[in-house]
Each structure stands twice: as C-alpha cells, then as structure tokens.
C-alpha cells in the first residue's frame with residue numbers, strides 16, 4: 519500500500535533524558551503521523567500537534583505541559599494542511615486511526631469532521647472520563663476531542679480476529695481494521711493504556727509497522743539504548759513497555775523486511791525526507 523510520513527509540529531527536551539547514551543543537549547522530537555492509501559481513500563494514522571494545543575495550555579493544570587514539553591507548531595504544519603498538499607482531485611480522507619489518546623496524536627482530530635475514527639476500546643475506556651490533573655498526568659487533553667467523537671468512534675478489540683497471511687509470526691493477536699485484510703492493528707502495551715500499532719503491506723513487498731510511541735526513537739531498538747529511567751514518569755506501564763521493546767527487537771532480528779516507524783524519531787523522519795525535518 520502507498521503511504522507517506524509527515525510531521526505536525528514538534529517538542530524539545532534533553533536527549534539524555536529520553537534515551538540511554540543520548541547527549542546532554544536539547545533535541546527535537548517531531549510529532550509524526552502517517553497517511554495510508556486504502557481502498558476507501560487516505561487513512562491517517564494519528565494527527566500530530568495543532569495550534570489549538572497551545573491555546574488549551576493557557577489555563578488550568580495544562581499550563582504545566584509546555585513547561586515540561588515546549589511545543590512548536592504553526593497553522594501551516596497541521597495534519598489537515600499537510601494532507602491538502604497531497605490530495606489529488608477526487609481523493610478523500612477515509613478516516614483517522616488513533617494509536618492512543620495523547621495530545622500530540624489527537625490534536626488534529628477536530629480538523630477532520632464527519633470521518634470515522636478507529637481507536638482501541640481499552641484506550642478509549644481509560645481516557646474518556648479524564649479531566650483536570652488526571653488528564654495532564656495521562657497526557658490526554660479532553661478539549662482536543664470533537665464533541666461528536668463517541669458517535670464516530672469505531673472501537674477495536676484486538677482478540678480473536680483471523681490474521682491475514684502477510685502478518686509476521688507472533689503478531690496474530692490483532693484486529694482487521696477495515697475488514698478487508700489490508701490493515702492489521704496490534705496491541706503495543708506500555709507507553710499509554712491500550713496503545714495500538716498498525717501494520718500493512720508495503721509497496722515493495724515488505725511490511726510497514728507504525729509503532730507510534732511504543733518506542734520514541736528507532737535507536738531504542740539498539741542494545742543498551744532503551745529509554746532512560748526518567749521516561750518512566752510519562753509511561754503508563756514501565757514493565758510492559760520493556761516487554762514491547764523486546765518484542766520489537768526480536769521482530770527486527772527475525773524480519774528485517776518489516777519497516778518500523780516510531781512517531782517521535784528524527785532519524786526516521788530524515789531517512790524518509792519528511793518535510794520540516796531536514
């Protein structure tokens with residue numbers, strides 16, 4: 519399937535805080551999202567940041583968010599603007615697949631009214647009622663969600679669906695997102711409650727695996743370069759995160775044809791020549 523990777527804004531923090539072996543200097547962490555060309559049109563995988571995050575951070579507990587994570591996003595960098603630049607005549611946005619309910623993934627949802635939004639049932643159950651300090655702690659900003667989202671949500675259970683033949687061994691517990699065997703959602707526990715990843719066949723015969731925040735950067739896969747301990751404070755389940763990273767390491771060893779895309783990785787963004795990540 520045809521696919522593209524984009525950046526919708528970024529944030530900065532000390533590299534050494536995020537990754538073992540990282541430098542003690544500020545590093546840019548882009549808020550990446552993807553678009554996959556399905557039989558229904560372009561499906562977005564997350565939406566990155568949008569300027570409405572900055573507005574929402576002017577009141578209440580969320581004033582603390584930019585102090586921890588300085589966000590940079592302009593109106594021309596949003597998912598909807600990025601998509602406008604590639605949509606050809608007659609092409610449509612088929613919907614959004616949301617890997618998890620974090621501000622840097624959900625901020626663009628309001629720019630895509632009416633389309634269906636696929637998300638994990640567990641992720642939604644854990645996020646839907648969060649308000650105030652609890653929402654900040656969980657990095658989910660309720661004001662970013664469209665009011666009619668509950669009617670548009672297509673909740674996914676990754677249980678007993680039959681995996682298509684191209685799905686790598688060991689990843690058959692998942693959900694057939696469109697019901698046609700082209701998009702396979704899998705649980706990636708640890709980073710956020712109910713986080714999902716999305717797999718699909720690549721144009722060159724391999725498999726693309728959008729792992730989103732299961733690892734922030736591709737170098738977490740290197741031996742000795744996992745997340746450093748401060749990441750624990752923004753991680754839902756630290757042990758599950760390490761188990762997930764171990765599974766991803768094994769997958770890379772066994773299946774080098776599976777291309778993993780973390781959503782805050784500048785190296786990946788540069789390799790794929792993502793606009794704004796030069």
Ligand SMILES: [Zn+2]
Pocket residue numbers: 618620709710731
């Ligand atoms: Zn996240």
